[in-house]
Amino acid sequence: SDEFAIVSVGEGNCNVDVSLDSQGTVLESKSSSSFEVTSSLTGTFTIDKESAQTGEIIRITGSAFKQDGNPVEGFAIITMKKDGEIYFSDSVDVEDGIIKYDIDTTDVPGGEYNVDVEVRNSFGNVVSSGAGSFLLISKIDVNAHTVKVHYFPKEKVKITGTANVLEGKLKKGFVYVTMGEDKYEADLRNGNFDLDFYLLNTIVSGKHDIVVRIEDENGNFGEYEFSIIVDPIPTKIVIVVDKEAISPGSTLNTKAFLNDQAGDLIEEDVTIKVV
Numbered sequence: 623s624d625e626f627a628i629v630s631v632g633e634g635n636c637n638v639d640v641s642l643d644s645q646g647t648v649l650e651s652k653s654s655s656s657f658e659v660t661s662s663l664t665g666t667f668t669i670d671k672e673s674a675q676t677g678e679i680i681r682i683t684g685s686a687f688k689q690d691g692n693p694v695e696g697f698a699i700i701t702m703k704k705d706g707e708i709y710f711s712d713s714v715d716v717e718d719g720i721i722k723y724d725i726d727t728t729d730v731p732g733g734e735y736n737v738d739v740e741v742r743n744s745f746g747n748v749v750s751s752g753a754g755s756f757l758l759i760s761k762i763d764v765n766a767h768t769v770k771v772h773y774f775p776k777e778k779v780k781i782t783g784t785a786n787v788l789e790g791k792l793k794k795g796f797v798y799v800t801m802g803e804d805k806y807e808a809d810l811r812n813g814n815f816d817l818d819f820y821l822l823n824t825i826v827s828g829k830h831d832i833v834v835r836i837e838d839e840n841g842n843f844g845e846y847e848f849s850i851i852v853d854p855i856p857t858k859i860v861i862v863v864d865k866e867a868i869s870p871g872s873t874l875n876t877k878a879f880l881n882d883q884a885g886d887l888i889e890e891d892v893t894i895k896v897v
Contacts, residue, residue: 677840693719696743732760762844854882
């Protein structure tokens with residue numbers, strides 16, 4: 623009765639030959655039934671999410687065994703690929719055949735990722751298999767609006783809105799509002815925000831685009847764009863005549879210009895009275 627480790631035999635079908643010798647003479651020999659020698663281990667690996675928001679933890683679990691069913695002692699290589707290219711790789715010890723590894727997705731770009739696991743032991747035996755794929759979402763769903771569309775110069779604009787991610791409302795974040803060259807900031811609380819600002823008294827009339835951007839500490843972000851309209855306020859009239867002195871019966875050319883709060887012309891009718 624003997625036990626020995628198979629360390630140098632190539633892979634394939636093998637058998638054990640046993641002979642009984644006496645002073646150089648083979649008295650009897652026997653061959654065992656054939657068996658397969660392989661460097662392949664067996665294992666199964668899974669990930670706990672098919673979709674996640676940037677900043678969440680992706681947990682990889684699995685188990686690996688030798689061909690005789692005994693658990694593997696060794697190490698595992700975790701590889702995360704995006705578009706066929708390796709984005710991230712790390713290793714973890716395998717004890718009693720158990721694989722457990724957490725991927726922190728903070729600052730990881732959004733997209734679809736495939737996770738592969740390779741387990742090896744000290745004899746060079748190996749098993750490699752895919753653990754699955756997951757979609758990492760870095761976008762925040764933003765919605766914002768004002769209480770009305772039309773505003774006058776110097777009027778207060780109140781913006782309210784919400785921010786949502788995969789698991790529901792975004793609890794914490796930062797709100798950045800841009801209108802032209804003007805920028806405003808606010809904090810997001812429990813997925814809601816509100817922000818007030820006053821229009822300049824010399825603001826240009828017409829349509830103004832407002833961009834609301836929300837970011838969180840994990841690099842997720844989202845934007846929402848809408849518009850308001852600033853109605854003109856007639857502010858100044860300029861009258862021009864082509865002559866300072868004129869004879870009776872001659873023609874006098876007169877022009878009148880109506881300007882708004884920003885000095886721009888207003889396209890409206892003007893009544894001119896000569897007194």
